[in-house]
Amino acid sequence: MLKNLFILILLGASVGVFGQSKFISKNAYISFYSSTPLEDILGESNEAVTILNAETGEIGFQALMTTFHFKRALMEEHFNENYMESTKFPKAKFNGKIEGFNKDMLNAPVADIKITGLLNVHGVEKTITVPGTLGIExxxxxxxxxxxxxxEDYGIIIPAIVRDKIGKEMEITVKTTYLPFGQ
Amino acid sequence: MKIKYAIIFVLVVVLIGAGVGLKMFFKPHADISKLKSEFKVEANGLIGEFEQDENAATTKYSEKVLEITGKLASKNKLQNGTDLLMMEDEMQGISCQLDSSWAATNQATIEALETGSSVTVKGICKGYLMEIKVSPAVVVK
Known part of the structure; x- marks a missing residue:
């Protein structure tokens, strides 16, 4: 507890010294999409929180599963109750680092980046490397x-009767506009 | 003759089943403005409960309809046009994303809201992520 407090104070102090050393968004967009013959499934949240450390290139994301919104109420219900078990695992998290990060990337036009980190969904944690873009727009x-x-990599079981009708992989899209944070 | 009745019976059962299935499939989202609130709380008290014990507060309030009264800290529009009200604190207060269909017909109410004054919103509590997330929400007064 005391150690945590110490780390917090240290973090606070370093933010003070370097000025705007963190960027944040509390309304980042995350969607997941899957195409089925019957209907496309699209879940969207505008309520993810993300912090980007401008000194180290570390990047964190968290989203509450219940904030994902679907066209149909039934999809939302199935998503939370059957697949994500949102009561048991309310949050999805990602903690990673931008590969080859340097501070200039934060003031340059939008360019391609790669991020490697731990994705935690449905209580299962996996290391992933994902492509992305970052820059001034x-x-x-x-x-x-x-x-x-x-x-299935995250222990999410989809019943056999619908499994082959849903794409094997789900496409995740993330979009965020960062604001400077912390004095 | 008996077979004919049996076929009709089976058909009726299948039709009812299909009807119920379709109705469930096309079930619309709940209209937040018509839902009854399960808890009436003060914004500061709610923030206090989440700060003290996030898990307990999440279990108590997550996916429940809350009516919250507190100070309006800011009023913004997200890039996708959603109205966002922040209560008590802009950084770590209560974030209320207004229901888009409600907002479309109640822009005057939203415009009349003044930051710094008291506001009451009703919405579904989603839990805590640096701030308390409430969505979708409507303005009660």
């Missing part, structure tokens, strides 16, 4: 990423 720091995940 219309005067603001913008980040995006698009990658695929296999539900």
């Amino acid at each position: 219309n005067g603001k720091l913008v980040g995006t990423s698009k990658f695929k995940v296999t539900p």
Whole structure:
């Protein structure tokens, strides 16, 4: 407890020294998409929180599973109750680092990046490397990423009767506009 | 003759089944403005509960309809046009994303809201992520 407090104070102090050394968004967009013959499944959240450390290139994301919104109420229900078990695992998390990071990337036009880190979904943690973009667009720091995940890798069981009707992989899209954070 | 009735019976059962299935499939989202709130709380009290014991507060409030009264800290529009109200604190307060269909017909109410004054919203509590997330929400007064 005391150690945590110490780390917190240290973190606070370092933010103070380097000024704007973190970027944040509390309304990052995350979607997941899967195409089925019957209907496309699209779940979207505008409520993910992300922090980018401007000193180290470390990047963190967290999302509450219940904030994903679907066209149909039934899809939302199945997503939370049957697949993600949102009561048991309310949050999805990603903690990673931008490969080959240097501070200039935060002031340059949008360019391709690669991020490697731990993705924790449904209580299962896996190391992933995903492509993305980062840079200044219309005067603001913008980040995006698009990658695929296999539900079974995260212990999400889809009943056999519908399994072959849903794409094997789900496409995840992330979009965020960062704001400077912390004095 | 008997077979004919049996066929009709089976058909009726299948039709009812299909009807119920389709109805479930096309079930619309709940209209938040018509839902009854399960808890009426003060914004500061709610923030306090989440700060003290996030897990207990999440179990108590997650996916429940809350009516929350507190100070409006800021009023913004997200890039996708969603109205976002922050209560008590802009960074770590209560984030209320307004229901888009409600907001579409109630822009005057939203515009009349003044930061710094008291506001009451009703919405579904989603849990805690640096701030308390409430969505979708509507303005009660």
